[in-house]
Every structure is written in C-alpha cells, then in structure tokens.
Amino acid sequence: MTTPLTESAIVSRLRAAGCVFAEDEAQLILSTARTGADASAMVERRAAGEPLEHVLGWAWFCGLRIAVEPGVFVPRRRTEFLVRRAHALAPPEAVVLDLCCGSGALGAALVSGLEEFALHSADIEPASVRCARRNIAPFGGLAYEGDLFEPLPDALRGRVDVLLCNVPYVPTGEVGLLPAEARDHEPRVALDGGPDGLDVLRRVTAEAPRWLAPHGRLLFETSERQVADAVAAVEQGGLSAVVATSEEFDATVIVGVKSV
Structure with a gap:
C-alpha cells in the first residue's frame, strides 16, 4: 500500500x-x-x-x-476587468456572444451577474468548445465550434448587445518568450495573434458590425503598446472606440460601440 x-x-x-x-x-x-x-x-x-x-x-x-481541461486556454485574472466593463455596459435582456471563448469563462462570468440574457459562445478548438459547454450549461448557453463568426446561426446577425472577444494578441515572434505553462500547454491559436499580434482582431472588427445590435458593444483586451493600432482596427470596422485601463488588474480593454 x-x-x-x-x-x-x-x-x-x-x-x-x-x-x-x-x-x-x-x-x-x-x-x-x-x-x-x-x-x-x-x-x-x-x-x-x-x-x-x-x-x-x-x-x-x-x-x-x-x-478547464488540458489543452484549453486558462482564464487570466486580468481578464476579470473586461468582464466588469461588460457588466457595466450590458443592457436589460442582453444577447451576449463570447467569441474565441476558450473555456467559456467570460460569458459565464458576465451572465452570472445578469437577470435576463441569452448566451452564445464559439471557438475553433474542439477541446475548448467541449469545456465551454460544461461551463455555460447552467446558464442555458449554447456553444458552437468553428472559426470566429462562421459557425454562428444567422438569427444572431444584428442582435448581439455585448460581444466579448478574448482574441490572441501576442505577436508570433514573441510566443516563444511566454512562460512554459502557456506556450507548452495552451493552444497556439489562443496565443498567437500574427506578426503584430492583431491579425485576429482585425478579422473580428471587420465583421463585428454585422452581428452587433444598434448600440451594441465589442469588448476585448490588448497590451498598452498595441492600443493605437487596435483602436485604428476598431474604427476602420465602423465602430467608435473607448479605451479603459485598470491598475488593479494591470489590464487594458477597448470597447467598440456601434452607433446605429
């Protein structure tokens, strides 16, 4: 024994x-x-x-x-700031979409503080979608597997009030500098944002207006050095941009707002 x-x-x-x-x-x-x-x-x-x-x-x-299963992105404490911002902006009976959802943590955390809502999540990684379904099931959430907006039902177009998108924003050349826990055990697709770290974000901001409801909001986090380029991507997509920062969480969040 x-x-x-x-x-x-x-x-x-x-x-x-x-x-x-x-x-x-x-x-x-x-x-x-x-x-x-x-x-x-x-x-x-x-x-x-x-x-x-x-x-x-x-x-x-x-x-x-x-x-959180092996091979799934681990939610970071700093991202709690993004959820707080989203909660402050969510309208009554919000339709919430958690894109690049990983474990589904952001969507679950946001709607846990709302009274009336509909929650949808999506990710390209099968393990992440499996995990997300477990985490959002208590909230009646639905999770879809596919690349960004591709797997979403057409009925969501123009109806999303809060679009959470924890896009990867580490430049490709810096992924190898991440702690071993991240680079060796989390999916690369959840970390690698392309040459300047903003490739996935640009794809999201280009298509987000078609999914957002009037006055809907897109929220994502980025690094301080990427703020100017990230704001430019939001504005190029037709949204106005607001930058929020938190010393407590050491986090920078950008909110893209659809005017009509």
Missing part, C-alpha cells in the same frame, strides 16, 4: 520544482484529489510544469469555479 503524501511532502516536491506558491498549491491539490493516488499523480503533473488549473481541472474566475 502506498503511503499517502503529506502536505509538507507535497510542498517540498513543488518547491523543488520551482513552484513559487507551493503551500497554496499543495492545499488546492489535496482538497481536489479524490484519493491519495490522485494526489500523487497531480503533484507529479504539476512538478513537470503542467499549469495548476489543468492539474486541478478547474480555475477560479470572477468568483466562479470554471472547468
């Missing part, structure tokens, strides 16, 4: 592997593991460099426990 790992043994193993928050991670692993064997396997996966959220099978986001 294998002796169960103690919390101190797990902390030592994780610390030796370079985990900065070894104590916190040890507690999360022990509280999530169903058996001692599960805990041992989880510790070894984490020590090998797998993201903690993939090891646990979930991530905290905006107060929700979001299911």
Whole structure:
C-alpha cells in the first residue's frame, strides 16, 4: 500500500520544482484529489510544469469555479476587468456572444451577474468548445465550434448587445518568450495573434458590425503598446472606440460601440 503524501511532502516536491506558491498549491491539490493516488499523480503533473488549473481541472474566475481541461486556454485574472466593463455596459435582456471563448469563462462570468440574457459562445478548438459547454450549461448557453463568426446561426446577425472577444494578441515572434505553462500547454491559436499580434482582431472588427445590435458593444483586451493600432482596427470596422485601463488588474480593454 502506498503511503499517502503529506502536505509538507507535497510542498517540498513543488518547491523543488520551482513552484513559487507551493503551500497554496499543495492545499488546492489535496482538497481536489479524490484519493491519495490522485494526489500523487497531480503533484507529479504539476512538478513537470503542467499549469495548476489543468492539474486541478478547474480555475477560479470572477468568483466562479470554471472547468478547464488540458489543452484549453486558462482564464487570466486580468481578464476579470473586461468582464466588469461588460457588466457595466450590458443592457436589460442582453444577447451576449463570447467569441474565441476558450473555456467559456467570460460569458459565464458576465451572465452570472445578469437577470435576463441569452448566451452564445464559439471557438475553433474542439477541446475548448467541449469545456465551454460544461461551463455555460447552467446558464442555458449554447456553444458552437468553428472559426470566429462562421459557425454562428444567422438569427444572431444584428442582435448581439455585448460581444466579448478574448482574441490572441501576442505577436508570433514573441510566443516563444511566454512562460512554459502557456506556450507548452495552451493552444497556439489562443496565443498567437500574427506578426503584430492583431491579425485576429482585425478579422473580428471587420465583421463585428454585422452581428452587433444598434448600440451594441465589442469588448476585448490588448497590451498598452498595441492600443493605437487596435483602436485604428476598431474604427476602420465602423465602430467608435473607448479605451479603459485598470491598475488593479494591470489590464487594458477597448470597447467598440456601434452607433446605429
């Protein structure tokens, strides 16, 4: 019989592997593991460099426990600022579309704070769509698999009040500089934004006006150095742009507004 790992043994193993928050991670692993064997396997996966959220099978986001499978983009805390902005702007009975949805965390977090809504999500990665369906099912959400707007039902055209789009915005040449947890374990399509990081965004802003309702809003995050080019892409698509920043979340969000 294998002796169960103690919390101190797990902390030592994780610390030796370079985990900065070894104590916190040890507690999360022990509280999530169903058996001692599960805990041992989880510790070894984490020590090998797998993201903690993939090891646990979930991530905290905006107060929700979001299911996250291996190979699925892990929602970042900074993106909670985007959800806050969207919540402040959402009209009553909002039609919400979460594009490039990954785990579906953004859409789920937004509608969890709304009274009346319809939620739709889409992603090109099959694993992400599977994960999103689990996370948005409690909210009656629907998830579609395909490239950007392509898989969406035509009935959504001109009806979307809030379009969340966590587009990849890392320039191709900088993907290799990302932490190993991201570049080795998350889908490249969720990270790589093309030569200047804005290729996917330009595709979204070019088509978004056809899906937005009058006065509908497109929200996405970007880096400080990309703001000018991102605003230009929004305006070229026919939307007006507003930039919002947060020191608390170290995040920059751009809101594109359809006037009519």
